[in-house]
Amino acid sequence: MADIEELYQEIILEHNKRPRNYGPLAGSTHQADGHNPLCGDEIKVSLVLEGDRLRSIHFQGQGCAISRASASMMTEAVAGKRITEVRRIADTVLKALQLHGPDLVLERDGELASLLGVRKFPARVKCATLGWHALLAALDGQQRISTESAGA
Amino acid sequence: MTDPELARIREDFPILSREVNGKPLVYLDNAATSQKPRAVMERLDRFYARENANIHRGVHALSQAATEAYEQSRERVARFIGAPAAGQVVFTRGATEAVNLVASSLSGNLLQAGSTVLITNMEHHANIVPWQLLRDRTGIRLEVARVDDDGLLEVEDLKKKIVELKPSLLSMVYVSNSLGLVNPVREIIAFAHQHSVPVLLDCAQAVPHFPVDVQELDCEWMVFSGHKVFGPSGTGVLYGKAERLEAMPPYQGGGDMIESVSFEKTVFKGPPERFEAGTPNIAGAIGLAAALDYLDSLDREALVQHEGALLAAAREGLESLPGVRIIGNGPDKASVVSFVMDSAHPHDIASFLDVEGIAIRSGHHCTQPLMTRLGLTGTARASFAFYNSMAEVELLVRSLEKIRKFFG
Ligand SMILES: Cc1ncc(COP(=O)(O)O)c(C=O)c1O
Numbered sequence: 001m002a003d004i005e006e007l008y009q010e011i012i013l014e015h016n017k018r019p020r021n022y023g024p025l026a027g028s029t030h031q032a033d034g035h036n037p038l039c040g041d042e043i044k045v046s047l048v049l050e051g052d053r054l055r056s057i058h059f060q061g062q063g064c065a066i067s068r069a070s071a072s073m074m075t076e077a078v079a080g081k082r083i084t085e086v087r088r089i090a091d092t093v094l095k096a097l098q099l100h101g102p103d104l105v106l107e108r109d110g111e112l113a114s115l116l117g118v119r120k121f122p123a124r125v126k127c128a129t130l131g132w133h134a135l136l137a138a139l140d141g142q143q144r145i146s147t148e149s150a151g152a
Numbered sequence: 153m154t155d156p157e158l159a160r161i162r163e164d165f166p167i168l169s170r171e172v173n174g175k176p177l178v179y180l181d182n183a184a185t186s187q188k189p190r191a192v193m194e195r196l197d198r199f200y201a202r203e204n205a206n207i208h209r210g211v212h213a214l215s216q217a218a219t220e221a222y223e224q225s226r227e228r229v230a231r232f233i234g235a236p237a238a239g240q241v242v243f244t245r246g247a248t249e250a251v252n253l254v255a256s257s258l259s260g261n262l263l264q265a266g267s268t269v270l271i272t273n274m275e276h277h278a279n280i281v282p283w284q285l286l287r288d289r290t291g292i293r294l295e296v297a298r299v300d301d302d303g304l305l306e307v308e309d310l311k312k313k314i315v316e317l318k319p320s321l322l323s324m325v326y327v328s329n330s331l332g333l334v335n336p337v338r339e340i341i342a343f344a345h346q347h348s349v350p351v352l353l354d355c356a357q358a359v360p361h362f363p364v365d366v367q368e369l370d371c372e373w374m375v376f377s378g379h380k381v382f383g384p385s386g387t388g389v390l391y392g393k394a395e396r397l398e399a400m401p402p403y404q405g406g407g408d409m410i411e412s413v414s415f416e417k418t419v420f421k422g423p424p425e426r427f428e429a430g431t432p433n434i435a436g437a438i439g440l441a442a443a444l445d446y447l448d449s450l451d452r453e454a455l456v457q458h459e460g461a462l463l464a465a466a467r468e469g470l471e472s473l474p475g476v477r478i479i480g481n482g483p484d485k486a487s488v489v490s491f492v493m494d495s496a497h498p499h500d501i502a503s504f505l506d507v508e509g510i511a512i513r514s515g516h517h518c519t520q521p522l523m524t525r526l527g528l529t530g531t532a533r534a535s536f537a538f539y540n541s542m543a544e545v546e547l548l549v550r551s552l553e554k555i556r557k558f559f560g
Contacts, residue, residue, distance in 0.1 A: 003507070004503065004504060004507045007503070008500070008558070013559065016559075017560075038515065039498075039499060039514065039515040039516065039529070039530055040515060040516040040520060040523060040529040040530050041499075041529055041530075042529065062529040063497065064497035064498070064499035064500050065496070065497060065500045065559070066499070066500070121503060123503075124499065124503060127499060
């Protein structure tokens with residue numbers, strides 16, 4: 001059970017149950033739907049961009065505990081940051097979730113480090129990356145992104 | 153079925169005695185693919201070790217023996233589905249290819265621009281996408297009979313659409329792969345015939361669970377996958393009424409499907425060879441025949457009853473869990489239970505069960521339009537075969553109870 005408990009840590013379960021920044025976002029300037037065709041899950045990410053900053057971010061949609069928790073943590077990690085910084089964080093997380101990716105560390109990356117449990121469950125990596133791909137797509141002005149076309 | 157009888161059957165399936173994640177494997181993903189009895193592996197092994205040659209081509213002894221074994225497999229399949237003649241059995245790569253074959257070969261004759269193909273809202277993507285491709289290529293119309301809020305086919309809507317839309321073809325599933333619901337196809341086929349509508353029946357999820365007789369059903373075409381009925385992967389079958397197959401042009405072109413070839417004109421063979429261009433999956437067909445021999449060596453009536461008991465126990469067990477909802481409750485069901493849990497998403501359930509050695513499927517099961525109709529993105533699905541046991545059902549229910557508590 002050790003691996004599975006690492007996957008479903010307390011913090012993940014908590015974000016799953018009480019996702020932050022969940023629901024539609026009034027006055028959003030950018031939106032994208034992330035879609036995982038393997039399972040049919042969808043996560044919509046809505047942004048308010050102001051100049052070079054991500055003023056606010058919400059997500060909504062159907063997803064498993066991993067995809068919800070990951071998206072919920074994501075919103076907390078990137079809200080209010082400069083867009084270049086948002087992209088850097090997204091890039092770090094997406095790389096870290098790959099099988100032999102660089103680690104995330106609690107001191108630097110905070111709660112996001114708890115996502116690493118997914119590495120031992122290759123079938124679930126796309127659950128964890130769904131929201132992040134949707135975020136990048138929204139920043140790029142795309143309306144829809146699939147985990148299959150985005151790679152892992 | 154008694155415990156010793158079941159234990160004997162389980163011994164015929166080597167994989168059932170292995171462990172997964174340190175736990176005995178509990179294989180409940182039979183709707184995706186079934187496990188194989190030793191008889192099939194031994195037959196494949198014997199073929200490759202002693203009999204391998206190409207068919208229909210050589211005068212040498214091995215080629216003749218392989219040809220004979222391949223053609224006997226065709227006869228074996230014909231007997232399995234009650235087809236009048238072996239020539240009405242076409243080997244394909246699977247149910248998917250069989251549907252694509254029919255769609256391709258009916259294009260330009262039975263199906264022209266403006267013709268209607270009627271399907272249902274509970275089809276596997278294999279019985280949706282080929283028709284969409286044809287629609288985009290040739291301008292046929294694709295119409296869909298409704299299912300109700302519980303996932304059951306609305307038979308009255310289907311009949312109304314047969315009468316009003318005058319489809320050129322009704323193509324539908326016998327047993328839903330996602331929900332296990334069994335459609336009243338006898339009644340539907342008879343009704344379609346009253347209105348001169350031919351029927352293609354997708355039996356991929358029917359043949360593993362109960363005997364199917366194409367003459368009794370009277371469908372024009374029938375498809376299934378060998379790997380779901382305990383045979384090798386890469387095997388499938390298209391059955392057609394003789395005059396229907398006769399009227400269909402080839403699907404793919406190549407060797408083995410021609411009488412003569414010149415650059416001016418090629419003369420095609422008749423069915424079934426006309427539809428089997430190139431070297432087929434010879435070993436696969438022979439292995440499929442071994443699977444059917446194995447299946448028919450068992451008391452199928454007893455298997456049906458045993459699966460019925462597994463299904464009843466699974467339904468009762470799942471219904472006893474608060475926050476768990478079974479999707480697709482109908483009177484007539486194959487041994488498949490699809491369900492959702494308030495506190496846990498199907499993927500979370502599947503990952504947890506996997507740790508316990510229990511293999512189930514989570515997701516849309518290649519039936520996205522059905523899931524959309526039911527307002528779901530997916531379900532968790534446990535699908536049983538005759539080799540599953542009551543103890544496995546009980547373990548599933550106990551594990552689900554643990555998961556429910558974990559996610560609270
Ligand atoms: C009802 C039904 N039809 C068609 C198919 C396609 O079968 P295959 O993938 O073996 O071609 C399946 C397989 O899942 C199925 O369940």
